[in-house]
Every structure is written in C-alpha cells, then in structure tokens.
Amino acid sequence: MKSLNWKIVGVLFVFCWYFFGGIAHFTETEFFIGILWESFPLKREVVLISGAIEIAMALAIWVPSWRPVMGYIIFAFTLAVSPVNIYHWLHPEMMPDTDPRFFAVRLIVQVLFLALIWWCTRPDTPAPKNP
Secondary structure, X not given: OOOOOHHXXXXXXXXXXXXXXXXXXHHOHHHHHHOOOOOOOOHHHHHHHHHHHHHHHHHHOOOOOOHHHHHHHHHHHHHHOHHHHHHHHHOHHHOOXXXXXXXXXXXXXXXXXXXXXXXXXXXXXXXXXXX
C-alpha cells in the first residue's frame, strides 16, 4: 500500500484556497471591494484581476513541471496581498461585525500558509544513497 503524499495534500489545500477564493472575487465582488481601504485605486478592477490570477495560479500549480516556479509566484502573490490583512489588523473598525482577534489569527495563519506554499511546491530531494 502506497503512503499518502503529504506534499500533494498541501498542493490540494493551496489549490482550493486560491481556486475557490478566486471564484469568490467574481461571485462576491462587492465584499472584496468593501475590504479595501477608501483611497485604494481601481478597486473593482483589482478585485476582478486578482480573482482571475488566483484561479490561474490554482490551476497552474497542478502542472508538476511548473510547480516549483508557481510556488515562487504564489508565495510572492500571497505576500503582495498581505497589506490588506495587516491593514485590517491595524484598523478593525473597517469590518465592525468581525471580532478583532480574527485579524491577528489571520496573520498567523497567513505565515503558516506561506510556509505550506513553500514546502509543498519544492521538489523532493532524493534520499542519499548508502555507500
């Protein structure tokens, strides 16, 4: 019996996070517009374009030969959207119906998610051969 490949489980998690999150940018556009700060430019366009990027990244991560490069891209994209999460943590009044502790937990989860992206997209290194 073959053992479970945990890296593929990690890839599946990253896929689901970005695939369904990307779809949500199109089905819940107003929500995503609403979480951006007032002076953020081109809100609707950014929400829709980032949703399309998320879907494309989610699909591309399944191509094994692309996975290492996609890991870098998804990692960088996740860092690039972090200012929105940091802004919410610093300004919880933006989302008054949300417990402010959620924003701190979300930042911790984001760090763990970055670690998962990095780990599951790195190629397996072959085990050293015994002499």
